[in-house]
Amino acid sequence: MPELPEVETVRRGLREWAVGRRLSGVDVHHPRAVRRHAAGPEDFAAALVGRTFTEVRRRGKYLWLPLDSGDAMIGHLGMSGQFRVLPEEAPDGPHLRVRFRFAEGPQLRFLDQRTFGGLAVSRGGADLPAEIAHIAPDPFEPGFDADRCVAALRRRRTEVKRALLDQTVVSGVGNIYADEALWRAGLHGARPADALTGPAAHRLLGHVVDVLGEAIAQGGTSFDALYVDVNGESGYFDRALHVYGREGAPCDRCGASIRRESFMNRSSFSCPRCQPRPRGRG
């Protein structure tokens, strides 16, 4: 379940292993992996072969790798996507979607069990691909404006958790870190976003930044083999989670039993005492 911290961990690995290497071959094993590349798998491969990755950049959960052609390869991990650095002789495995071969050295492989992830080449997209431009800056970008983000959050006439997950409000937040930030803020996710005071919205955003930053420092969160870095290793932040996946466990703050509720066809975890439901709902 890669959110911003997991994607940042992958970005750092790719920066080490992919930048400066010239592609000698690209094999698309599953067309769904490049479904966002409208011109098709052959065009995707042709735009990459002979080119060199010059950088690895990220906005929210999106990665893009600028090429020496001025184009960029965009990547999104979806729910289960992985970039792995593996020797040529390593077996393909059942989830291999795209293989990148270089003039020398190990291969880069894009694996994806649930196929929600995808790759594309953005023409002229080295600086900021047009396909990503609609996403709001994430809190770790130099251009991030907290006041603007808070204003966007408070304009949403919907529940605050849904607003946090809206990548046009703030990018990089997914189900896990939204729950954790709401727990830290003592807010139930069903609270109306447009009813938050300015200071309360700023505090919530501060918790979002804190929890994301702490998770980056731990190499991300991992519950199983679905999320690993380019070397196949897991992060450690799952040990620091306070509510996500802890149904029935005592709240680390007050001892009440953590509850699980269905929300947006997903699970939401919260403390019934620290995060009371808003009155008049549910």
Place this chain on the structure above:
DNA sequence: GGACGGACCTGTTTGC
């Protein structure tokens, strides 16, 4: 144009 529900997808877990 914003809000919101459903679709997409597959390996694992749970229930009968």
Place this chain on the structure above:
DNA sequence: TGCAAACAGGTCCGTC
């Protein structure tokens, strides 16, 4: 034991 349903959830798209 075996089958079916439920579940995980980020993003896109259609509808209202």
